[in-house]
Amino acid sequence: xxxxxxxxxxxxxxxxxxxxxxxxxxxxxxxxxxxxxxxxxxxxxxxxxxxxxxxxxxxxxxxxxxxxxxxxxxxxxxxxxxxxxxxxxxxxxxxxxxxxxxxxxxxxxxxxxxxxxxxxxxxxxxxxxxxxxxxxxxxxxxxxxxxxxxxxxxxxxxxxxxxxxxxxxxxxxx
Amino acid sequence: xxxxxxxxxxxxxxxxxxxxxxxxxxxxxxxxxxxxxxxxxxxxxxxxxxxxxxxxxxxxxxxxxxxxxxxxxxxxxxxxxxxxxxxxxxxxxxxxxxxxxxxxxxxxxxxxxxxxxxxxxxxxxxxxxxxxxxxxxxxxxxxxxxxxxxxxxxxxxxxxxxxxxxxxxxxxxxxxxxxxxxxxxxxxxxxxxxxxxxxxxxxxxxxxxxxxxxxxxxxxxxxxxxxxxxxxxxxxxxxxxxxxxxxxxxxxxxxxxxxxxxxxxxxxxxxxxxxxxxxxxxxxxxxxxxxxxxxxxxxxxxxxxxxxxxxxxxxxxxxxxxxxxxxxxxxxxxxxxxxxxxxxxxxxxxxxxxxxxxxxxxxxxxxxxxxxxxxxxxxxxxxxxxxxxxxxxxxxxxxxxxxxxxxxxxxxxxxxxxxxxxxx
Ligand SMILES: Cc1cc2nc3c(=O)[nH]c(=O)nc-3n(C[C@H](O)[C@H](O)[C@H](O)COP(=O)(O)O)c2cc1C
Ligand code: FES
Numbered sequence: 001x002x003x004x005x006x007x008x009x010x011x012x013x014x015x016x017x018x019x020x021x022x023x024x025x026x027x028x029x030x031x032x033x034x035x036x037x038x039x040x041x042x043x044x045x046x047x048x049x050x051x052x053x054x055x056x057x058x059x060x061x062x063x064x065x066x067x068x069x070x071x072x073x074x075x076x077x078x079x080x081x082x083x084x085x086x087x088x089x090x091x092x093x094x095x096x097x098x099x100x101x102x103x104x105x106x107x108x109x110x111x112x113x114x115x116x117x118x119x120x121x122x123x124x125x126x127x128x129x130x131x132x133x134x135x136x137x138x139x140x141x142x143x144x145x146x147x148x149x150x151x152x153x154x155x156x157x158x159x160x161x162x163x164x165x166x167x168x169x170x171x172x173x174x
Numbered sequence: 175x176x177x178x179x180x181x182x183x184x185x186x187x188x189x190x191x192x193x194x195x196x197x198x199x200x201x202x203x204x205x206x207x208x209x210x211x212x213x214x215x216x217x218x219x220x221x222x223x224x225x226x227x228x229x230x231x232x233x234x235x236x237x238x239x240x241x242x243x244x245x246x247x248x249x250x251x252x253x254x255x256x257x258x259x260x261x262x263x264x265x266x267x268x269x270x271x272x273x274x275x276x277x278x279x280x281x282x283x284x285x286x287x288x289x290x291x292x293x294x295x296x297x298x299x300x301x302x303x304x305x306x307x308x309x310x311x312x313x314x315x316x317x318x319x320x321x322x323x324x325x326x327x328x329x330x331x332x333x334x335x336x337x338x339x340x341x342x343x344x345x346x347x348x349x350x351x352x353x354x355x356x357x358x359x360x361x362x363x364x365x366x367x368x369x370x371x372x373x374x375x376x377x378x379x380x381x382x383x384x385x386x387x388x389x390x391x392x393x394x395x396x397x398x399x400x401x402x403x404x405x406x407x408x409x410x411x412x413x414x415x416x417x418x419x420x421x422x423x424x425x426x427x428x429x430x431x432x433x434x435x436x437x438x439x440x441x442x443x444x445x446x447x448x449x450x451x452x453x454x455x456x457x458x459x460x461x462x463x464x465x466x467x468x469x470x471x472x473x474x475x476x477x478x479x480x481x482x483x484x485x486x487x488x489x490x491x492x493x494x495x496x497x498x499x500x501x502x503x504x505x506x507x508x509x510x511x512x513x514x515x516x517x518x519x520x521x522x523x524x525x526x527x528x529x530x531x532x533x534x535x536x537x538x539x540x541x542x543x544x545x546x547x548x549x550x551x552x553x554x555x556x557x558x559x560x561x562x563x564x565x566x567x568x569x570x571x572x573x574x575x576x577x578x579x580x581x582x583x584x585x586x587x588x589x590x591x592x593x594x595x596x597x598x
Contacts, residue, residue, distance in 0.1 A: 021355060022336075022355050025336070025353070029337060029339070060358060063358045063359060066299070066339045066340035082459075082505070083502065084459075087491070088419070120258070120509060120513065121261070124263055124266070125415065125489070126263050127423070162302060163302065164267070
């Protein structure tokens with residue numbers, strides 16, 4: 001299915017490298033997009049394209065935290081609680097997020113909309129606290145902003161992807 | 175000192191991510207200058223500029239390029255856009271806002287070492303930055319700066335984006351090579367160095383985003399121009415990423431000789447909420463912390479090393495006087511334990527013990543003995559780990575003990591009293 005649905009992309013991708021195996025990570029992302037998470041079938045298809053053993057591919061997929069080996073919600077929230085973010089209240093805000101959605105770390109809401117994961121530094125520490133939803137940034141978070149974002153995404157999906165904030169002042173901190 | 179925009183030029187030229195705007199402001203002129211010279215002359219010029227790698231180690235870029243053998247083909251260039259060091263967020267700003275200058279820098283570096291393929295290894299999270307880079311690559315290609323026979327010079331280069339997938343260790347250059355090849359992202363033994371045995375055992379140069387983004391301006395204006403800022407051994411500017419307890423966190427591009435005092439108190443507006451400075455971590459979270467007595471240290475690689483820390487990635491994390499050191503240590507070692515790739519036991523087991531002890535200390539269930547043990551475990555890890563990840567984990571603990579050991583002992587005593595009053 002992967003091979004059929006994305007054949008041009010896959011062919012182009014394989015042309016980037018002298019060895020097929022190097023297309024592993026990009027292909028795993030592609031498979032994850034197609035299947036929602038890396039099902040045994042998805043792993044097998046990647047292995048077939050790369051002419052590798054599925055256990056080999058599985059071993060690589062397991063190493064990386066952005067590959068999901070279990071089903072996830074429609075929107076995966078990755079919330080940074082690393083030191084720089086934690087200095088400005090990210091841990092407390094993360095607990096609030098879990099509470100609001102009634103989840104434990106890594107959990108998915110019963111309607112299958114949100115999965116919440118704790119993330120390491122997202123390279124956005126200057127606009128902390130920060131999270132990503134399906135790899136889009138949401139910065140300068142507060143409780144109010146979190147509530148708003150969750151409601152908005154639930155109702156309308158994600159806004160267009162764009163540049164991160166640079167100059168906006170941090171709300172109420174001085 | 176005023177900010178000087180050599181890489182963060184979008185701060186002055188807002189639409190510089192558009193090809194036409196970039197070209198109107200001298201874009202691709204540096205590459206034109208490079209292509210008019212022999213590759214070795216470009217290497218020589220970059221050596222003279224003294225440009226040092228901004229990824230963490232501060233190795234002189236031109237010197238590294240000089241290690242690449244001339245007669246072995248193919249060669250590869252890898253742009254390290256893994257940016258995972260906590261407290262660092264400059265490469266993402268560069269790629270999102272000034273992507274053409276990075277692409278031009280990559281082409282210049284590839285020409286200098288005669289690589290015909292370059293990979294931009296970017297964090298999987300950087301979807302928008304990747305989109306910007308893809309757009310810039312397409313525009314550069316459309317205008318004859320990429321592809322076959324660039325500007326009639328006979329030089330060919332293709333740039334491909336390669337995503338990483340969530341592993342801090344893949345920022346380390348040899349782990350990055352393994353990751354690109356489709357293996358587990360674990361570091362390799364050096365030597366041999368990537369310059370001779372890199373991707374698929376071929377000569378490979380790995381440079382950081384900020385390092386490469388400096389190149390177009392150096393080629394355009396020359397080594398002397400670049401050396402008007404910074405010091406003899408750390409010329410030019412650096413992008414300092416300020417986070418934590420300051421009034422104005424953010425990226426500041428300043429002459430590399432700026433002091434911590436000026437960066438934190440003038441540019442970043444000082445400590446928030448009227449609090450006082452307790453400590454600062456000057457080069458990304460892996461750098462040992464420094465205290466207010468070090469505020470006048472210039473933030474160069476050499477000065478910071480002399481002060482017992484390191485320049486690292488340029489991430490300056492500021493801690494106010496309300497911050498508990500026990501908590502800071504627990505946060506730090508939790509990160510390294512989580513990110514240890516598991517290859518070597520000093521790091522895998524060492525960070526496990528560090529985290530257990532740090533958590534126990536933080537929880538108030540610890541004794542003085544645990545505080546001693548955390549130090550002992552960290553000392554045992556010293557110079558035994560396979561790569562700098564494990565070494566960072568022990569260095570940050572050792573650094574904290576250097577200035578705040580008393581606070582840790584006091585912490586456990588006060589907590590114990592609170593938890594089990596009968597015991598005292
Ligand atoms: C654990 C670890 C993580 C690293 N992460 C990064 C990173 O995210 N980005 C980066 O440019 N360099 C990183 N480095 C440094 C690279 O190994 C390498 O020195 C650098 O990319 C070389 O480029 P430069 O000479 O231009 O700095 C890391 C090093 C270590 C040990
Ligand atoms: S620590 Fe949260 S983005 Fe860097």
